Amino acid sequence: MTSLGLGDNAHLFQANLEQRRRRSARFRRACSAFTWLGVGTLFVLLGQILYQGAAWLGWDFLTSFASRFPSRAGIFAALVGTLWLIVTTAAISIPVGVAAAIYLEEYAPRTRLTRFLELNISNLAGVPSIVYGLLGLAVFVRWLSLERSVISGALTMSVLILPVIVTAAREALRAVPPSLRDAALGVGATRWQCTWHHVIPQALPGILTGVILAISRVFGETAPLLVIGLPIFVSRTPSGLGDSFTVLPLQIYNWTQRPNHEFQNLAAAGIIVLLVVLLLTNLVAVVLRQRTETES
Amino acid sequence: MTATQLDALRKSSTRQWKEGSIHGVLMTSALLSILTTVGVVAVLAAESSTFFREVSPVEFLTGTKWTPLFDPPSHGVLPLLCGTGLIAVGSGILALPIGLAIAVYLSEMANRRRRRIVKPMLEVLAGIPTVVYGYFALTFVTPCLRWLIPSTEVFNAAAGAIVVAIMILPMVASLCDDSLQAVPASLRQAAYSLGATPREVSVGIVVPGALSGILASFVLALSRAIGETMAVTLAAGATPRLTLNPLESIQTMTAFMAQVSSGDAPSGTSQYNSIFAVGFLLFAITLFMNWLAQRVLHRFREAYE
CATH class of the missing domain: 1.20.5 (Single alpha-helices involved in coiled-coils or other helix-helix interfaces)
Known part of the structure; x- marks a missing residue:
């Protein structure tokens, strides 16, 4: 030293x-x-x-309706209801969300309006989900009198995950190299031809991954559906968009709330099903992401 | 293709019409997000204005009793705010330092293999639905607390705060990790070459360098804790109470909204309207916190490029 x-x-x-x-x-x-x-x-x-x-867990658990007796209770109605909700929400929110993302990434001029739109979307993503429930309750359930139907729930959920989908799809679009767009526009393609034939095919796996992850949030979201007042006990499965329904997380919530231990165990069994479904969805997203990463 | 053909193509009205209508459709979709915001604000404002016709805003914001179901009802939101604050502060005390520590470990100390094991696990933790945390609070955390401190009530703020902390932990860790990673390696290398230990590099160089991102993640995590519904509804109870004792049953703003709406309040009653007033307050608070996070990010930004 x-x-x-x-x-x-x-x-x-x-x-x-x-x-x-x-x-x-x-x-x-x-x-x-x-x-x-x-x-x-x-x-x-x-x-x-x-x-x-x-x-x-067991076959009976998956195929029985809810019951006052723990040994006979199952999640059939909740599972089918969740499926209805997911499909309807996806059908509403994915087209709108991806279209909004395409507009913001490919079309929008750098104006004040665009910046305001972006700020607005990022702020919406930070709004607590229960507030969307209030929106759904006032607008879809009461004003449009859609009642506590599949379509009310799906519209509420769509509003909730729209900012998530837009953000995810934008990231995927941004990953497409600008040279591709320049080349397409350079040989005389219109904006839409360039977007449809070149940008979207390139960004598709990324968009899918993001969209699946966003949609998987719907599986677990409970608060907004609780607020719009979905029933817990549904003795039949919905057969149309206007029918009442219940979902798995809500069923779990109801069972957890009860002092009876057997119902709490049922809740745990419901959670296992919920987590397995979530895991499978995320697996699909991860596999899609990895396939694109190895390709590019 | 000749020049005239090209010109014709460019001026083709079907082509222009198609482009124009697609542009219109895409723009409408983007504008829907503004409609959503307007919708949220309008609904909250309209429905709570009916509430505030019966209850003065001053009474609402300064009253210390929240008993909308009693006769005569009392609408002072402070007990609900206190419950929400208790959960937010409690979960913050647990999750913010631990989350930062995890981020420092992942970013500065763990080798690549450990990082690749831990990160996905935290992502799994982040993806678990909140109702599951409610279940976990009731069936595991509360019994543990009651075994440790027998005077704990069945529903208590502490169990709620603990599970909310578990919920926001991955968010804090991954956002902090991102900001730590954004600090250029040259700064670390400079410090190490001067003989600093890993702790000195982390605490003295990297964390201050990433301060903006870390503080913003803290604010965002607290904002999520404030808006969290299912776990606190299940775990923390339904007793609006002005207390700072985490072992007592309380009620948060979100839990109140969940309680009233699952009880099927008829439209037009002051009970029904009160959830919109509480929702408005919640919306305002979280909006303010998101704004604050953006300000913090901006204010403490260290520009490295």
């Missing part, structure tokens, strides 16, 4: 270094411990659900 010209101050550096290294090691251990605490929580959560719910 003295060779560095520190002279009499060398001991300061020596003594400190040990301590500084120890502190650094402690800090590292703490950060690592917190990380594994977070990961551990996930396992505790999943373990608790499997432990309580696995025994209640």
Whole structure:
């Protein structure tokens, strides 16, 4: 150390270094411990659900209607209702969301209106989901008197996930290299020809991934549907957009709320089904993403 | 193709009409988002204006009793605000430091293999529906709390705050991780070459360098905690109460809205209208926090390029 010209101050550096290294090691251990605490929580959560719910899973559970008796209760109505909701929501929100994204990425001039639109969409994404429930309750259920039907629920959910879809689709569109557009426009293609024949095919896997992830939010969203007042006990499955229905998360909510332990176990079994469905959806999205990554 | 043919193509009215109508359709879709915002604000304003005709805004904002179901009803929103605040502060105390620590670990200390294991797991945690956290609170967290502190009530703010913390943890971690990663490697290398330890680099260089993103993520996470509904409805109870004791049953703004609407309140009653007033307040608070996050991002931005 003295060779560095520190002279009499060398001991300061020596003594400190040990301590500084120890502190650094402690800090590292703490950060690592917190990380594994977070990961551990996930396992505790999943373990608790499997432990309580696995025994209640079965074919009967999937194909029975809700019941006052835990042993006979099932999630058939909720499963079918969830399916109806997802399909209807997707049919409404995907075309509108992707069209909005295409407009913002490919068409919109850099004006104040465009900037305002972008700011607006990012703000909408931060609005709590229960507020969309209030919107759905006032506009779709009461003013348009669509009642507590599939279409009310789907419209409410569409409004909720629209900003998510727009953002995801925009990111996918932005990943398409500008040279592609320049080439298409350069040989005389119109804006739409360029977008339809060149940009969208390139961006499609990315758009699909984003859209699937956004739609998967609908599976788990409960609050807005609770607010628009969906019934819990539905004794038949919907046969049209105007029929009443219930969804899986709402059924889980109802069962969890009850003091009876058997119902809470049923809730756990319902959660297992919900998580498996979510996992499968996300798997599709991840596979799609990986396929595009290897191609490009 | 000759020049005249090209010219004809360019001026072709079907082509122009098609382009124009597609442009119109796409633009309408984009404008729908504005309609949504207008819709939210209009609905909240219209429905709560009927409420505020019966209850003065001053009474609403300063009253300390929230008993809209009693006769005569009392509409002071402070107990609900207090409940929401208790959940937000409690979950923030837990999730913000831990989330930042996870981000520092992932960004500065973990090797690539660990990162590739941990990140997807946090994403799974982030994707779990909130009603599941409510279930977890009631069947696991609350029994644990009651075993630790027997005086804990069945429904309590602490269990709600803990599960909301678990919920926002992945969000804090991944947003902070993004901001830490955005700090240029040259800064770290400079510090290491001067002999700084990993802790000194993380705490002294990288975290201050990413401060804007970290603070913004904190604000956004708190905003999510405030708007969270299902977990707190299930775990924290339905007793609007001005208390700072996390072991007592409370009620948040969102839980109140969920309670009233699942009870099928008839349209036009002051009960029905009160959820819109509470919703308006919630909307205003979260909008303010999102605005704040953007300001923070802007204000503390360190430009590196």
